[in-house]
Amino acid sequence: MYDAIIVGARCAGAPVAMLLARQGYRVLLVDKARFPADIMSGLFIHPRGVALLKRWGVLHDVLATGCPQLYSAAFDLGPIELKASFYPVNGVDFTCAPRRYLLDPILVAAAVGAGVEFRDNTTVQELLMDEDGCITGIRARTAQGTTVTERTRIVIGADGVHSFVARAVKPEAYHVNPILTCGYFSFFSDVTVPRLKAYIRPHRFAVSVPTNDNLVMVGAQWPIEEFARIRTDVATHFYELIGQIPELATQVHQEKQVGRFIGTGHVPNFFYKPYGPGWALVGDAGYHKDPILAQGIADAFEDAEMLVKALTRGLSGETIMEEALAAYERERNESCLPQYQLLMQFAALAPPPPDMQMLLSVIAADPEESTRYLGVLQRSVPVAEFFAPEHIASLMA
Numbered sequence: 001m002y003d004a005i006i007v008g009a010r011c012a013g014a015p016v017a018m019l020l021a022r023q024g025y026r027v028l029l030v031d032k033a034r035f036p037a038d039i040m041s042g043l044f045i046h047p048r049g050v051a052l053l054k055r056w057g058v059l060h061d062v063l064a065t066g067c068p069q070l071y072s073a074a075f076d077l078g079p080i081e082l083k084a085s086f087y088p089v090n091g092v093d094f095t096c097a098p099r100r101y102l103l104d105p106i107l108v109a110a111a112v113g114a115g116v117e118f119r120d121n122t123t124v125q126e127l128l129m130d131e132d133g134c135i136t137g138i139r140a141r142t143a144q145g146t147t148v149t150e151r152t153r154i155v156i157g158a159d160g161v162h163s164f165v166a167r168a169v170k171p172e173a174y175h176v177n178p179i180l181t182c183g184y185f186s187f188f189s190d191v192t193v194p195r196l197k198a199y200i201r202p203h204r205f206a207v208s209v210p211t212n213d214n215l216v217m218v219g220a221q222w223p224i225e226e227f228a229r230i231r232t233d234v235a236t237h238f239y240e241l242i243g244q245i246p247e248l249a250t251q252v253h254q255e256k257q258v259g260r261f262i263g264t265g266h267v268p269n270f271f272y273k274p275y276g277p278g279w280a281l282v283g284d285a286g287y288h289k290d291p292i293l294a295q296g297i298a299d300a301f302e303d304a305e306m307l308v309k310a311l312t313r314g315l316s317g318e319t320i321m322e323e324a325l326a327a328y329e330r331e332r333n334e335s336c337l338p339q340y341q342l343l344m345q346f347a348a349l350a351p352p353p354p355d356m357q358m359l360l361s362v363i364a365a366d367p368e369e370s371t372r373y374l375g376v377l378q379r380s381v382p383v384a385e386f387f388a389p390e391h392i393a394s395l396m397a
């Protein structure tokens, strides 16, 4: 009997497992992928995520993979360019963008180092339930085709946007917004970009970020309405968009492309109620949003910390589990909701209205305010604080 079984061993699941095991709980971590494996995801981690890697003692290993430390970002809106240092979080003033096939195994190794039992190549196919409807375990299939049954006090779905656990427990969804964008990215050699750089054009978005092996990830996003057209010939549409951005057009060519295009038109925007009897959800499984602001990895890390705080109160008997997990849901929502609407505005890919353009040009002229604005996009400066009428009035004055 485990204290917790965690389904999904990446940015959300591996830290939950590690943090629980560090407190002495007996944890099983399973993933259907064979590790190390890549996943359809960007790589950029906001400073608040890097700060957690540091606190967990794994940042050194992540940086040792050779992914560069990035100290600033730039937003090119055509007529306006906003350059800023990252807003520091707990003394961390940089970000990095490690390849996921390198990052995720480091997180799993930290979990295993803390005493977690890890089984990859293991697909959870059924949740076990008692007569009161409480989840009590999993039934999973191994790569060898064997079916295994394991019992636990709680099953945690850290199994991503297509969460099997969520489909099985059917949680209530709220703050649901339609899918807004589709996107594709790939990796390129011999491209010089010293920082994260985003290019914002009407109904188009592109981003470049240096990663491991001297490669640069270049991504592009379009309105979801264009997905059917884009997916028929991703390369043509991708290079067409890049061709409209002179700085990238001169550097990003097919000959320098390393690997294929990776992307999706399935980036839903929703919150799930993340708990019920014998189960909880964490990371993308419980809250999914458009990747345009690259929040998913840092959110998954923070979510893991919040969930573990609640679980330890519930598992230790300090609080009734249901109350502890209700507090987790409140904390998650209070932390994520304020920026969710801003994110939806970004993902709409509409040109900023004239008053916003004016404000952005004022911010761009002031390095301190540029960093605070970047802090808003990092989800480190509260949206309400930055956009408080007095602050906006003082900026415009």
Ligand SMILES: Cc1cc2nc3c(=O)[nH]c(=O)nc-3n(C[C@H](O)[C@H](O)[C@H](O)COP(=O)(O)OP(=O)(O)OC[C@H]3O[C@@H](n4cnc5c(N)ncnc54)[C@H](O)[C@@H]3O)c2cc1C
Binding pocket: 007, 008, 009, 010, 011, 012, 013, 030, 031, 032, 033, 039, 040, 041, 042, 043, 044, 045, 046, 122, 123, 124, 125, 158, 159, 160, 161, 163, 164, 183, 262, 263, 264, 267, 282, 283, 284, 285, 291, 294, 295, 296, 297, 298, 300
């Ligand atoms: C195109 C794109 C670009 C993105 N770019 C960024 C970015 O630059 N920065 C950023 O922060 N975020 C980005 N994101 C979001 C980010 O990828 C996710 O938020 C993050 O990966 C969520 O982590 P997770 O651990 O919750 O889920 P995942 O990373 O999806 O991991 C889920 C795991 O569960 C396993 N699993 C699923 N079902 C089962 C099962 N039945 N049994 C066992 N295992 C199972 C899977 O194999 C997988 O390993 C991007 C997303 C997309 C789609």
